[in-house]
Amino acid sequence: MFVYQKKVVDKAVKTLSHKQQQMVDFIQRFGMDRGYPPTIRDIVSGCGISSTSVVDYNLKILERKRYIRRHREVARGIELTARLPSSRDQLQIPVIGQIAAGKPIPVPTPDVWNITASSETIEIPSKLTQGRQGIYALKVKGWSMIDALVNDGDIVLMEYINAVDNGEVAAIWLKAEREATLKKFYAENGHIRLQPANHRMKPIYAEPSNVEIQGRVIAVIRQLI
Amino acid sequence: MFVYQKKVVDKAVKTLSHKQQQMVDFIQRFGMDRGYPPTIRDIVSGCGISSTSVVDYNLKILERKRYIRRHREVARGIELTARLPSSRDQLQIPVIGQIAAGKPIPVPTPDVWNITASSETIEIPSKLTQGRQGIYALKVKGWSMIDALVNDGDIVLMEYINAVDNGEVAAIWLKAEREATLKKFYAENGHIRLQPANHRMKPIYAEPSNVEIQGRVIAVIRQLI
DNA sequence: CTGATAGACGAACATTAGTTCTACGATAAA
DNA sequence: TTTATCGTAGAACTAATGTTCGTCTATCAG
Incomplete structure (x- = not known):
């Protein structure tokens, strides 16, 4: 039976x-x-x-x-009669501070790295970082990055490095002006050209001694809910 | 404001x-x-x-x-719009087309949804969508969205809806101009004000009959490698 | 009082969508 | 061959369901 x-x-x-x-x-x-x-x-x-x-x-x-x-x-x-689930991998990236004109960009020291669970983190697909190390995020404060097409409140994903290739977008600290800015970086015969992402805006030129590369921009995320 | x-x-x-x-x-x-x-x-x-x-x-x-x-x-x-479960995993969102001035925004019809499963998709944290359904993505072509702080090559995450509240950023199709644009939407006594995200730029005004809301912008993602 | 506006009603209308019926070809059993 | 069953078609019929309209009430500002 x-x-x-x-x-x-x-x-x-x-x-x-x-x-x-x-x-x-x-x-x-x-x-x-x-x-x-x-x-x-x-x-x-x-x-x-x-x-x-x-x-x-x-x-x-x-x-x-x-x-x-x-x-x-x-x-x-x-x-x-049946319904189903799914899953995948993603990373927790610490948002270690804000980026704003007039304020140095906070650098991710090891201690900050270590479960700074204290502050904020964002989740991103691991694909975005492509396996790189030293990734952190900054929240943009104010409108000074507007010529990089970055708005107040945007999240900037950064890689912690001190040298970049021509054409890459970097976070740059201009010592004399005491200003942080996101620009495309070009080293050209003796001086440095910082080119806004917005092509309507003019580049600025600086002396190598006045610029300090703080990191490279991996991605920009703007959430409007 | x-x-x-x-x-x-x-x-x-x-x-x-x-x-x-x-x-x-x-x-x-x-x-x-x-x-x-x-x-x-x-x-x-x-x-x-x-x-x-x-x-x-x-x-x-x-x-x-x-x-x-x-x-x-x-x-x-x-x-x-809010369905209960959904953990902290990530989603495969179909990139169903490009958004560009002069080209209507592709709308995710059921068949597109399925077929595009084969074409391009991006992964995003489910947190970004907050459990919403009807999410799709568009790749921005050209610089016409620059006043929304959106660059050529950026990915715009969209929610498929046909009505938005004042102040929200929407993808709008201007019939007469045959132009797609991303703007903050304001309905004001009889006409519609479309406000660029970039505060240096002027708003444009349009007749309700000339605008067609194609979706709401959830997020903008710019990947710079 | 007047006008504007949010909510609510109920009826009529237009589509959408489930159901049913007849028919046809292929295959397998009798 | 004949008969039965499975799978497929197409069309017609009807119930289910979304939409629209004119009307009505209550509230509030001027």
């Missing part, structure tokens, strides 16, 4: 024609994307079927095999 | 009448229990309301306040 029962269940649960599997997948995806189940006609076009009655026919089978539950006479009354 | 803005958003997001709160709860429960969203008439009887138009009226408000998203002309096309 148990054997018989098992057999029946097996057959009922496992055997799905290609079309039926396709329909289950479609219903699944549709629900995930849109927040409500598909109509029979959605399934028709979504699975390249040519008639509503075919879908109805197969839905009846899926229902019998307990992949779905149907609520008759109800628009979109298709309910998946 | 910022205070005013905050106030507006606050009010828009928080204040719910008793009836509206009741409706949200009902929609929530209904979806949990049955696996599909309620119809307007379900809400009528479920919340002891006496007319479908009352429900419609309040659904419009809930939509404006972003508690739900509605899919017009679609049976049970009510989608809660």
Whole structure:
């Protein structure tokens, strides 16, 4: 008796024609994307079927095999019996301070690094950093970085290095002006050109002795909720 | 100015009448229990309301306040914007196209959603979206969004909605000009003010009939390698 | 008092979408 | 061959469901 029962269940649960599997997948995806189940006609076009009655026919089978539950006479009354999860990896990056004109850029000393859980952290996909070390983040205060297309409140992802290649965007401390700024860095015969990201704005020129590279900009994140 | 803005958003997001709160709860429960969203008439009887138009009226408000998203002309096309679970993992968001002046913004239709699974996607922390659904991303082409502090190559994270509150940044299609643009949106006595994020730039004014809201900007991501 | 506005009603209307019926070809059993 | 069943089609029918409109009430500012 148990054997018989098992057999029946097996057959009922496992055997799905290609079309039926396709329909289950479609219903699944549709629900995930849109927040409500598909109509029979959605399934028709979504699975390249040519008639509503075919879908109805197969839905009846899926229902019998307990992949779905149907609520008759109800628009979109298709309910998946199973629902699912997911996961991935990401990094916790410390936001170690603010960047603002007139204030030196805080440098991530080891002690700061060590579970500065005290302050803030942001999560980012590990893909963004591409495996680099010495990554930290700064929150931008004020509008002085506007010519780098960075707004008040933006988060700047930084890599802690002291030299950059031409054309890279860096956080630069101008000693004499006592100003922090984000610019594209170009070393050109004896002096340094700092080029705003905004092409309408003019570059500024500085003496090498007046600039201090504080880090390289990896990414800018602006969240508007 | 910022205070005013905050106030507006606050009010828009928080204040719910008793009836509206009741409706949200009902929609929530209904979806949990049955696996599909309620119809307007379900809400009528479920919340002891006496007319479908009352429900419609309040659904419009809930939509404006972003508690739900509605899919017009679609049976049970009510989608809660906040779905419960979702841990601290990250999401695969499809980059469904480019945004550029002179080109309409591609809208994520169901088929695009699925097909683009094959094309490009970006990973973002689920925290960034705060559990919202209907999130997609666009790659910015050209410098026409520069006054929104968005550069060529930036990724704009969008939420697919058709109505925004004053002060929010939206992707707007100007019909007559055939131009897409990212601006802060303000509806003011009969006309619409579109305010660049860059405070050095002047707002532009438009007729309501000329603007089409394509989505809301959730975040901007600029990756510099 | 007047006008503006938020909420609520109920009916009518237009689509959407589930259901049903007939028919056809292929395959397998009798 | 005949009969039965599975899978597929297409169309028609009807119930379910979203939308719109005119109307009504209550409240509040001027």
